[in-house]
Amino acid sequence: MDELLSVSVGGAFTSGNHPVKVEDIDSLSQKIEETDVFLRKKGRDDAEGFGWINLPYQNLTEIIETGRWLSKFDTIVQIGIGGSALGNRMLVNALLPPFYNELETPLRKGPRFYLLENSDPVTATAMLDRLDLSKTVFVVVSKSGSTTETIAHFLWTWQRAKENLGTKAPEHFLVITDSRRGSLRKFVRARGCRSLEIPESVGGRYSVLSSVGLATAAALGIDIERLLQGAREIDQRLVMRNYLWENPAWVLAGLNVLHARAGRNMSVMMPYGDCLSAFAEWFAQLWGESLGKNGLGTTPVRALGAIDQHSQLQLYMEGPDDKFITIIDVKNRPYFKLPDNIDDDALKYFEFLFGKTMGELLSVEARSTTSALIKAGKPVVYLSIPEVSERYIGALVFFYEYLTALVGLLMDVNPFDQPGVEQGKRYIYSLMGRQGFEEYIGEVEQYFGKCRNIEIIL
Amino acid sequence: MDELLSVSVGGAFTSGNHPVKVEDIDSLSQKIEETDVFLRKKGRDDAEGFGWINLPYQNLTEIIETGRWLSKFDTIVQIGIGGSALGNRMLVNALLPPFYNELETPLRKGPRFYLLENSDPVTATAMLDRLDLSKTVFVVVSKSGSTTETIAHFLWTWQRAKENLGTKAPEHFLVITDSRRGSLRKFVRARGCRSLEIPESVGGRYSVLSSVGLATAAALGIDIERLLQGAREIDQRLVMRNYLWENPAWVLAGLNVLHARAGRNMSVMMPYGDCLSAFAEWFAQLWGESLGKNGLGTTPVRALGAIDQHSQLQLYMEGPDDKFITIIDVKNRPYFKLPDNIDDDALKYFEFLFGKTMGELLSVEARSTTSALIKAGKPVVYLSIPEVSERYIGALVFFYEYLTALVGLLMDVNPFDQPGVEQGKRYIYSLMGRQGFEEYIGEVEQYFGKCRNIEIIL
Numbered sequence: 001m002d003e004l005l006s007v008s009v010g011g012a013f014t015s016g017n018h019p020v021k022v023e024d025i026d027s028l029s030q031k032i033e034e035t036d037v038f039l040r041k042k043g044r045d046d047a048e049g050f051g052w053i054n055l056p057y058q059n060l061t062e063i064i065e066t067g068r069w070l071s072k073f074d075t076i077v078q079i080g081i082g083g084s085a086l087g088n089r090m091l092v093n094a095l096l097p098p099f100y101n102e103l104e105t106p107l108r109k110g111p112r113f114y115l116l117e118n119s120d121p122v123t124a125t126a127m128l129d130r131l132d133l134s135k136t137v138f139v140v141v142s143k144s145g146s147t148t149e150t151i152a153h154f155l156w157t158w159q160r161a162k163e164n165l166g167t168k169a170p171e172h173f174l175v176i177t178d179s180r181r182g183s184l185r186k187f188v189r190a191r192g193c194r195s196l197e198i199p200e201s202v203g204g205r206y207s208v209l210s211s212v213g214l215a216t217a218a219a220l221g222i223d224i225e226r227l228l229q230g231a232r233e234i235d236q237r238l239v240m241r242n243y244l245w246e247n248p249a250w251v252l253a254g255l256n257v258l259h260a261r262a263g264r265n266m267s268v269m270m271p272y273g274d275c276l277s278a279f280a281e282w283f284a285q286l287w288g289e290s291l292g293k294n295g296l297g298t299t300p301v302r303a304l305g306a307i308d309q310h311s312q313l314q315l316y317m318e319g320p321d322d323k324f325i326t327i328i329d330v331k332n333r334p335y336f337k338l339p340d341n342i343d344d345d346a347l348k349y350f351e352f353l354f355g356k357t358m359g360e361l362l363s364v365e366a367r368s369t370t371s372a373l374i375k376a377g378k379p380v381v382y383l384s385i386p387e388v389s390e391r392y393i394g395a396l397v398f399f400y401e402y403l404t405a406l407v408g409l410l411m412d413v414n415p416f417d418q419p420g421v422e423q424g425k426r427y428i429y430s431l432m433g434r435q436g437f438e439e440y441i442g443e444v445e446q447y448f449g450k451c452r453n454i455e456i457i458l
Numbered sequence: 459m460d461e462l463l464s465v466s467v468g469g470a471f472t473s474g475n476h477p478v479k480v481e482d483i484d485s486l487s488q489k490i491e492e493t494d495v496f497l498r499k500k501g502r503d504d505a506e507g508f509g510w511i512n513l514p515y516q517n518l519t520e521i522i523e524t525g526r527w528l529s530k531f532d533t534i535v536q537i538g539i540g541g542s543a544l545g546n547r548m549l550v551n552a553l554l555p556p557f558y559n560e561l562e563t564p565l566r567k568g569p570r571f572y573l574l575e576n577s578d579p580v581t582a583t584a585m586l587d588r589l590d591l592s593k594t595v596f597v598v599v600s601k602s603g604s605t606t607e608t609i610a611h612f613l614w615t616w617q618r619a620k621e622n623l624g625t626k627a628p629e630h631f632l633v634i635t636d637s638r639r640g641s642l643r644k645f646v647r648a649r650g651c652r653s654l655e656i657p658e659s660v661g662g663r664y665s666v667l668s669s670v671g672l673a674t675a676a677a678l679g680i681d682i683e684r685l686l687q688g689a690r691e692i693d694q695r696l697v698m699r700n701y702l703w704e705n706p707a708w709v710l711a712g713l714n715v716l717h718a719r720a721g722r723n724m725s726v727m728m729p730y731g732d733c734l735s736a737f738a739e740w741f742a743q744l745w746g747e748s749l750g751k752n753g754l755g756t757t758p759v760r761a762l763g764a765i766d767q768h769s770q771l772q773l774y775m776e777g778p779d780d781k782f783i784t785i786i787d788v789k790n791r792p793y794f795k796l797p798d799n800i801d802d803d804a805l806k807y808f809e810f811l812f813g814k815t816m817g818e819l820l821s822v823e824a825r826s827t828t829s830a831l832i833k834a835g836k837p838v839v840y841l842s843i844p845e846v847s848e849r850y851i852g853a854l855v856f857f858y859e860y861l862t863a864l865v866g867l868l869m870d871v872n873p874f875d876q877p878g879v880e881q882g883k884r885y886i887y888s889l890m891g892r893q894g895f896e897e898y899i900g901e902v903e904q905y906f907g908k909c910r911n912i913e914i915i916l
Contacts, residue, residue, distance in 0.1 A: 003915050010911035082768025098584040102560055107587075118765050119823065120732045121794035121816035122846075126556040129565075149764055151808050152796055152819060158805075159797040187804040204768075237916050248914040265723070265780050266757060274578045285769035292773025299724060299773060299781070301757060306607055307576050309882060310540025310662075311743035315750025315757060317878035322723050323757070336579035338610055339617040346645035347616075350609050352892035358579035361610060361890065365577065368885035371905035375881060382909050388580075399916075420775035423833060424767060427826035432819065434810035447829035451840050453468035456706040457461050458695050458857075 004234050004395040007248040008382040011374040012255050017321065018262035020379065025254040028410075029244045032254055035409045039402075040239075049416025051201025052401055055209040056231035056394075058199075060224060063211055066174065066196060067218025073137040073172075075112045077127070078216055079153045080141035083204025084176075085117045086282045087213040087397075093278035094393050095222045110220040111137075116157075119149040124156065133164045139174045141212055143198045145182025148428060154184075176211050203416050205286050206401055209394070223390045230394030238402060249399060252381065253406040259324040259379060260298050260411075267298045268316065271328035272305035272366040275388055279328075280304065283400055290404050290415040297413070298324070306365040313369065317376045325373060325380040329366040332387040333359030462692050462853040465706040466840040469832040470713050475779065476720035478837065483712040486868075487702045490712055493867045497860075498697075507874025509659025510859055513667040514689035514852075516657075518682060521669055524632065524654060525676025531595040531630075533570045535585070536674055537611045538599035541662025542634075543575045544740045545671040551736035552851050553680045568678040569595075574615075577607040582614065591622045597632045599670055601656045603640025606886060612642075634669050661874050663744050664859055667852070681848045688852030696860060707857060710839065711864040717782040717837060718756050718869075725756045726774065729786035730763035730824040733846050737786075738762065741858055748862050748873040755871070756782070764823040771827065775834050783831060783838040787824040790845040791817030 043053035241247035408415025430440035501511035699705035749755035866873025
């Protein structure tokens, strides 16, 4: 059986202050096993929040058919934020060529793809100037159907579409939302535009392998069947690994819990390769929002190799021992050879690079950074995947969802809710004048007033 | 005198566990003043590392002239990493329109601009396919002239240029490096191509207001005189503020030191607005590499409002009290109004957004998040700038350089070196077969072997 990923954890056990030892994980073994049984049981029941575990087995017919429809437009604009955007960004970054939107049509096999994510007037006006509405489709994604930023973008794009396309406007919208509830579903019913469902048991940050991530991916030529195949394969292998030291998700879950207990309150994710930079962003939401509650949770720190060797590595090497670091490497990278020889005296100094490949350099950097961190006594895991393609990305995504859920359950937090964001939402509603939220105006003014109490103008 | 920035710190004083109180800063007052005197003195001496403090007063003639030359090409590719790229990315992100490279020439007033930063074969091959070498200029930036990733990209671009342009190849290269030392300077002398100097007393991460950041900025139509004017203005105002509570850099320096001592080992930078996302990246290098040494230094956490309300805010609100958070807001944002009324029953639910502007929403979100964090007892600073334009970005950049240096000196670390990255470099050289580094092969194999000692393949 060929490999989907490999995880080297020998450097994660440290002996200095606040050590984490092999036997510490062994002592967690039973709890991890029980937690895994619980997770699997909840998954089989399709319990609220646990639905992502069944996504690899979903029927893709409707999504593929919708993707085919989307692919006939020149431009796809996905309107969504958080879990309704990060997974898409991650897939596009990993599986489409760099500079994708800038490529001419023969090289670019699908429509251009943009995300309207932030409630930013600069981005919105720039987007508006670019769109030929008659050739554009908007994919509006919000599970609740009430995400403020998403609705704001939806309102202006819908208004423009009506002005420009008249009764054809609904033909330029795909809505991805809850199957029954929410205002967007109401809109779909009233206007008869296309829609897809987000399964009820799947939360936003675990939704990339649902319609949320897959519909536009399919339209852009990403092989979503292979994505799910990779996820299925790793799921099935994980099920078979019933001994702690054979199961990388179990070992990593244990390590994360132990390093958090030992006071390492950051989890650094540092993939090597531009095409995985958005993977670290996607992971940051998954990890931060799933685990950050009840005063617990380690903070995800997004990094990118080799770039952050020239930015964050100094701190990781010589700063406080407060991080648990994961380096992600890729075994097979595209072949790109540096010149064999440059007949130039001034460049003789660099002859050690002559004839080497760029991919070799990048992986050497990943291994060197891992080694240097281990020498410095910092705990580090080295994870590698065979290559960046649908199958392995599908596997990696599922692996990290599994790991995150497992860590949350081990920490006794609910990895599928996010109660902490409600306070800010109430304040936003009150300041924007939404009916029913007037009572919060005084409160937000009180706290913001406290902040402004000491204001220094320069 | 109109405002350059304002800093509200009332929410930075907390009363729970590990409090930081107003009187704690007062007790640091004398040390801060003395440190400031030291910093100014070193700046006047143009001491090693301190040169950035004089950059606002530099003569721009040569840089502007070079920028004019660069602007005649269709495409500028800057080859650099870390401090030789992040500042450029930040300026372009803040001061050029979104989707800049995709704009057609009447809308895009300068050349296309790309950064070749990472040693990534995917990016390199995609770049190679895109370039019309006869209309492209490469700007190679490395102070030492020996940065591995930069040299790797330089080697292949130089080789291609020679093959395609023959003796004209040097006319397509600008080298920005040390005035005397290093192989790139040797190359400049041998080939007679254009070059600019990086002042000897200016380190990479403090170099954005030198030739490193300004040459390409000028070529792209960014008003670099206004940038420096903003930096000069804020410098001159800071000099005049000799009382602690009038000087926002002093107060923030004190707060950072105190929150670090109180165990808050992360410094979150969360600007609101897409055009400031790279500012947080730039800050992360400045902060992390300047302060992360001797077992000290808080970890910079890059965030983006409002997007991270849907990703990291849950953790900031309900996770551990281990962060000191800065929210950056912008007072004047472009006018972009949402529809006044949408005559659609299904959308009635969203009427609180009708007729509002997107910029209003974004700033309401910044204030709401600030208030919610204060209610949750998390320390937060609210910083605002009047608008995103050259003058205020120049001021903000200088302000954060000043603050970072001050915090480093207060912590008794050297904010201008990065000794911790040398270990990794030696390992890279040894694995890439560079002469003189053979002795490290065994060492890197030993540490990487330790890591691989427990390898789990899935």
